[in-house]
Amino acid sequence: MSGQQETTRLFLALWPDPAIRHQLREWRDAWGWPRGATPVHTDKLHLTLHFLGNLPSSRLSELRDGFSVPFDPFRLELGRAVMWPRGLAVLEPHGEPPELLALHARLNEALVTLGLAPEARKYRPHVTMARRAVGAVPPTAGPAVTWEAQGYALVESRPGDGGGYIVLHDYGSPPA
Template sequence: MSAQPDTARLFLALWPIEPVRDQLRAWRDAWTWPRGATPVHTDKLHVTLHFLGNQPTARLPDFLDGFQVPFEPFDLQFGRAALQRSGIAWIEPLSEPQGLLDLHARLSDALMALGLVPEARAYRPHVTMARRANGAVIPAAGPAIDWRVERYALVESRSGTYTVLREYA
């Protein structure tokens, strides 16, 4: 589902720095993928905080400013692989630190202040490794990933490319 010319397909995410991105790639490459699986390209590995969908580009200035929320850096540790019945392969954090839950909640409030509705389903932080991955062999273990989260980002998805529109520290 691509964005219309006067809309932007947006999401808020934890956007990894290069050393973390390299560790995420190593996790992705530790899986054995079945034919037809589509591993996520290294430059797209991230943790979604909120998916906004297609939004009018005229609202971008409001969004750029409106998603600046109070934020305390926190540590996120990954180390658990999972394969969903839907065929999505991902890795999950070993725990959900309070800083992550606080950031997610503050961004939910920011969404509502901007007239948007946060997703109703429970938040499950993860990094998607591949889609259409039913039958993948889950690695017994991957590299320990200790991610010091010091920023988050508003990201646009257009024609298969992700563009960070603004980082918030």
């Protein structure tokens, strides 16, 4: 095993508080899931800002500091249940707040400064409700999830049965 560098699978996300997580779970549970669909576990519901992938664990301190960018709190209204290609069921916002897009752009610049390649695809904010969900029936309506975003997080994704998501660092405004 010599020569192999230990890595950590990372992403940057808006991380919901318990009340928002509850509302997201209600949306997830309102879908009609086909056999074989994999709904996202409640404690994993979030809105990804940037997926970073497997990075050297030795860079964690540098990355944590490098992703500290200016943050302006904003309101995000989620409430559009949509099926994306390849069986991805998502909850999209009704609009894209300029502060969210500015945060995404600042984190994009931080990625470049840290020598990492940002995704080339256009950013489409969403919360993934399920994977492998071809044929799922989205709810026709539901209450808007009003998310008062006060910050964002650097999150580790741990593989396997004992895995899960671990918030490594919170950024932004502390809750009032």
